[in-house]
Amino acid sequence: MYNTVFLFDTSVTTGNLGDFIIMDAVKKQLRQMFPNSFFVSTSTHDTIGKNSKAIQKKAEYSFIGGTNLLTDRFLGRNHAQWHIGVRDYSVEGSVGIGLGWQSYGRKNRLIDLPLKVAQKEIYKHALSSRFLHSVRDSYTQKRLQDMGIESINTACVTMWELTPDHLNRIPKGKADTVVTTVTEYCQTPEYMKVYERLMTDLIKNYSRVKLWIQSPGDIEIFQKLNLGNSSKVEFIAPNLQSYDDALDDSVDYIGTRLHAGIRALQHGRRTLIIEMDNRAREIAKDTNLPTISYRQIDKVQEFINSDQEMDIRIPFSQISKWKHQFV
Structure with missing residues (x-):
């Protein structure tokens, strides 16, 4: 009943207050899903410490929240949006919630190929193969699918209450x-x-x-x-x-x-x-x-100077499908 939920938090060690808006929504949704759980957070913008790895390994669920975190080429453990590398193989099974791709750039030079293979292997190990990941747009969904990682397009988690x-x-x-x-x-x-x-x-x-x-x-x-x-x-x-x-x-x-x-x-x-x-x-x-x-x-x-209707279409059925994985 009182299990532990581990969270890779993009609002820790950041100079961008937009990350706080994302994580405010992430935490609200996860607390609704797991009202009786302990929540423990660590930063995505810094390397993962020994204590964080030990807690993450024992947690019943592990989530990584939002933002333009993903890329197809390994940039180095200390330079990526998510500070994770080959030395972090004890980190595994995390589930994305509102994940996004960093840019349109596709690095296809010969020198980039080993780095692309490395990034794919890091993500396939660190991200869950048991659960579908929540992504913020179709582009991110396609790029993850190219890596063999399955996801659901739920839009950004900050939009989930725009009924x-x-x-x-x-x-x-x-x-x-x-x-x-x-x-x-x-x-x-x-x-x-x-x-x-x-x-x-x-x-x-x-x-x-x-x-x-x-x-x-x-x-x-x-x-x-x-x-x-x-x-x-x-x-x-x-x-x-x-x-x-x-x-x-x-x-x-x-x-x-x-x-x-x-x-x-x-x-x-x-x-x-x-x-x-x-x-x-x-x-x-x-x-x-x-x-x-x-x-x-x-x-x-x-x-x-003209009337504007906020005609936004949120994929509520996809959001529900993603959430029901954990029921």
Whole structure:
């Protein structure tokens, strides 16, 4: 009855508060599934210690939570998103919940082939062959299948409570205040022009503009922007509670951070996510998540000034199928 559930936690040792949004949803779902269990966590962003390995080995279930964790080429134990390598063969049988693929990149040079074989073997050993894994999009499902690892496309775990009733209560019309985000690891001149256009349009169309600092480098991006009225932009402190407090008010969300946008949807806020990489794009293909490419930044004003229905399609039957493996 009081068994142990072990969790590889992507919100430990991270500078990205989006990981906290993911893990908040992961822990909520797992605690609903295992209400009488002990939960023990370790970091994915750091190498796995001896004590963690001993607990994981004895745990009845082991889960690894969310984010763009997976890749097809071994990058080295200390450089991968999940710090695991050939020295961690005692780690086995973990079940993915909302797993995602890191990028579209396929490394097919001759020098990459041994590294691809190594990564495949590491994943096939560390990830469960007994249970189907939950993945966030069809692309991740296909890449895992290519490795011989079976999964179910459940969408991101942060979206599992976006029921039709919840989505129908989201206002369709424009709010007076907008919450926005930028993305620290996207700083090419092309991306910087996108941020300038985004912020300019938000300042023009909303009475108040609030910028949430999801990662330390986000503030540096804002300081580099050439904005005519930057003093109008208010800052939301870099913690999840402050962000939740901002979302408790009547606001829209229009920004580049995927999970900040999904958090806004959780709070019942009209949302548009600017796709900066493959994550939002792939989830949107499967679920109709409200997104546009950063190359379509000129469409933001159209979104702002027209009624918008959050017509998101969550695969509840797939989620149920994944959960019932553990009943």
